[in-house]
Amino acid sequence: MPHGRRNLDKRALVIGLGRFGSSLSLELVERGWEVLGVDTQPRLVQSYAEQLTHTVIADATDEEALRQAGAHQFHRAVVAIGDRLEESILATSLLVDIGVQDIWAKAMNRRHGRILEQIGAHHVVLPEHDMGERVAHLLSGRMLDYVEFEEGFSLGTTKAPRELIGKPLGQTKVRQKYGVTVVSVKRRGKTFTYATQETQLHTGDVIVVAGRTDDVERFAESAP
Template sequence: MIKKQFVVIGLGRFGSTICKELFLQGHEVLAIDQLPENIHKVSKYASHVVVADAIDEDALNSLGLRNFDHAIIAIGEKIQPSILCTLILKEMGIKKVWVKAQNEQHEKVLEKIGADRVIHPEKEMGIRIANQLNSERIIDYIELSKEYSIIELVASNKVSSQTIENLDIRAKYGCTLLAIKNGEDINISPSSKDTIYEGDILIVMGQNNDLKRFEVQGL
């Protein structure tokens, strides 16, 4: 794994979780928040911790943030600091700046000022959970765009012991089978001769209507 450098600004529940997971994955993480108590909570899960104001350009410059690969701005409910911090980091030349948005208006502003990705944690999690609740077969759901998604589906006995070639998922449903999971084993980019068994987890990508058709008719 290539070790990367991340800076996480804003250490509420969302920011602190990202900080901890990136650190546990072996990356270098600089955690920044203006509240010492938030810094204390993540001190064990960050390479460096700093108490600083997210819109203090001089303070951010002094930390050498321009050398970091990726910045995550996870500032809480205040929209203005989030926007100003995004502007500062983009002007510094940080390659990728991901920002947590509070609402659609906030998202539009962030996109206009150059945020590389806008994140809606509650919205994205809500969509995933709603899709899991909608079908007993859906294990997980990732929205790629308004029209395309990736889903994990449980194979039924209807498709058990059939090869991918026989099922012909792409031709019949317009979907792409990305991988097959069986317990701890995962088959990435399975071949046409590979066999699917009941209980296997199928990771499938496609247009939402096609995915639904595959779920209802194919499985």
């Protein structure tokens, strides 16, 4: 399928309707996607039957069952059964074999994640690990929010440091001093807007900065 058509294909196959899979499925439906939810447990499938576009009771480690469910017709699929190692690996492998082009898989740990990547998963998600790491950054520093995009590079939300107040960002030399870029600003009572070289920060502003994780944390420590 051409790239442009794939972007218009708002359908997803989600295998596993536990906490992670069900939350993901419901959020996709809320965003206007069609979701086929697959699980081996009739109780789970029945509980989401009216909330998801389609639900099927099927064993995702059985290729014929996946094909009967229509898995081969999906461009995107999520294997959300990361807590059952063998089933997770088998289901991911079968999705690769039947030609699903964009496979996301939940992993219990990095070793599990490496195995999933080796057998063909295009994206590996470690929700428990990622959330634990995020909370640790928030708990131990001054950031209001934190997102790591890849190892060593992050976005952090923090209050504007006093040394930046009242000056155009282009004159603060924040990138040279801290190695971060201010990408967005939120005034009290307003929404976030893009930051420019001419943007002047006010006391109480909340800003989003991007850079290497160590630099983002060091910058956040200068916040009031």
